[in-house]
Amino acid sequence: MKLFADGAIFSQLIQLNDGYTDGHKGEWIMNPDFFARSFRVYWDLNYQIHVHVNGDAGLDMVLDQLELNMRRLPRPDHRTVIVHFAVSTPEQVARIKRLGAIVSANPYYPVALADNYRTNGMDPERADGLRPTAVSDVVRREPRHQ
Structure with a gap:
């Protein structure tokens, strides 16, 4: 099942923890309460969940829901997929790995x-963080045994 967190990166509607330099705001595609309810329903039905998420604030929301549901109803091989993965922090990358999620990054960003x-919308340090190569730490996983 594919769920949607925040907006598109090209339109600068992703949810950023530190916001945009010009003051505009990102958008939620699914509001966080609806996202949480939807995540829980599909989690409980044992679906593999894919999530469109671009910004670090959107990623926090997704990882919070993944962690909450892992505690509530553990699924060791859930294979939740973070799709796009544009802006993140090293702490979020470590959390993705710890929670056992998979990243499907867009290397063109x-x-x-x-x-x-x-120079347009993000501070230089955040813009330089558009480096999906950080995913290499996430994808180094033990081989899956069936």
Whole structure:
């Protein structure tokens, strides 16, 4: 099942913890309460969940729901997929790994957007963080045994 957290990166509607330099706000595609209810329903039905998420604030929301549901109803091989993965922190990458999620990153983001976003909408440090290569730490996992 695919769920949607925050908006698209190209339109600068992703949810950022530190906001945009020009003051505009990102958008939720699914409001957080509806997202939480939907995540829980599909989790309980044992679906594999894929989540469209781009910003670090959106990623916090997704990881909070994953962790909450892992505690409530453990599923060791849930294979939740973080789709797009544009802006994150090293702590979030470590949390993704700890929770056993999978990242499907868009490697074109840094090429297409980082230089532009350094001067338009994001502070330079955040724009430089559009580096999906940080995912390499997440995807180093033990082989799956069936």
